[in-house]
Amino acid sequence: MSGDKVAEKTELRSxxxxxxxxxxxxxxxxxIGSFLLYFYTDVFGLSxxxxxxxLLATRLLDAIDAPLWGFIVDHTKTKYGQSRPYFLWLCVPFxxxxxxxxTTPDLSGTAKIAYAAVTYIAAGVIYTGIQTAITSILPNLSHNSEERVVLNTFRMVGGNVGAFICMTFTxxxxxxxxxxxxxxxxxxxLAFFGVIAAVLLFVAFRNLREVNVEKIKRIPIKDSIRAIKGNWPWMILVxxxxxxxxxxxxxQSTVVYYCQYVLGDKGIAAMINGFMVIQVLGMLSIPFLxxxxxxxxxxxxxFVLAILGHIGMYFAGADLSVLIPFWCISCIGQGIACSMPFAMLSDTVDYGEWKTGIRASGxxxxxxxxxCIKAGSGIGGFIPAMVMDAFGYVPNAVQSATALMGIQVVFIWLPAAIFAVGIVPMLFYSHYEAKEEEVLEALAQQ
Incomplete structure (x- = not known):
């Protein structure tokens, strides 16, 4: 596909x-990522x-639906495309x-836990369908690697705006x-946000177009799984x-605890979350970087910027004039590290097709x-809850010095340490990134 044709398929409206x-x-x-832990403990009344x-059990169970949605998308062939129809079909259920x-019905004991589990899983399952379609449509919006980076930048900036509104105004x-x-x-x-989201997802469905819809083929499940074989860049990225x-x-899930119990004002959480909009700078810098x-x-x-920001927040203590700039540095790094995998996944789809002959984008x-989002959310929700419980956290109470230390550990040090671990697999990705032009040329010849 020529550059001109790619440009025709990715005009500003798209x-x-x-x-x-x-x-x-x-x-x-x-x-869910920002407030569900707090909602369950301090609003719904769960320990x-x-x-x-x-959070851990339901999220790991729920994460199983990710490959199932992938199979479903790979088997989808409609006049609207392969991924695009799911924006229409799932906007209202989501x-x-x-x-x-x-929403909290008047329940107690086991019934309350069961309701929380069922509704949480249902929301996660539908979100997986939306998220799968959002990511799998990118390889079909353009066959040009640089154009995909641009498209992904628009996507991540849009996602950042949605996250900013959610975390600032919730x-x-x-x-x-x-x-x-x-x-x-x-x-x-949630009812207010839900109406807005459903309407705008329908607008996105109306405006997007997938290229080469007539060439989309239904892929057998066994072939989708075979696309993993030898696809090392995909494994590293995952x-x-x-x-x-x-x-x-x-x-994200411990900001409200840190503000309420360490800084002494839960209202500060909205202000601090509002500064997350600055991660747009990180996202916009991606094409240049x-x-x-x-x-x-x-x-x-x-990853490095996110780590430095958290270390700086420790030394800032309760001084917001110092804490907020370091929070912003971490947000910029977060915006970069969050955005890149979604753009790079398209390249691993190409690599898988080159290696196996199977294009299992879904x-x-x-x-x-x-x-990754759902399993990461489950594990990331479980770890701070267990650490805080071990340090003696009690919901809606004056916290002990030990409990306050636990909140500081989960907000400051755990994210920094885990971000550092994330650098390790990326050190091995360079070998496969160097092959991208060779892969694209081979696919073009095919």
């Missing part, structure tokens, strides 16, 4: 519509130990399931709608992305994106 997909996904689903176990997750809206009743406030807030989402979930370094180096830069991107 790029902005691709940004809407992740924006809508994050508008709703980031509420921190039960909540941690619930909004409804997210609303149910943050707690204020809960207070506004609830009038002191946080259970009502969360339910009304590992690095999983590590990133574990660290990110720990970081990739052009002058490499993709794997760019992702490592993101399966490979589902594991590389939705599975």
């Amino acid at each position: 790029r902005l519509s691709y940004a809407l997909t992740d924006g809508c996904g994050n508008l709703l689903y980031c509420i 921190v130990a039960v909540t941690g176990t619930l 909004a409804v399931c997210m609303w149910l997750t943050f 707690l204020p809206l809960v207070a506004y709608f609830g009038g002191g009743n946080d259970q009502l406030g969360f339910s009304m807030t 590992l690095a992305n999983l590590i990133f989402w574990i660290a990110l979930t720990i970081r 990739v052009r002058h370094t490499s993709k794997h180096t760019t992702m490592i830069i993101g 399966f490979l991107t589902a594991i590389g994106s939705a599975f």
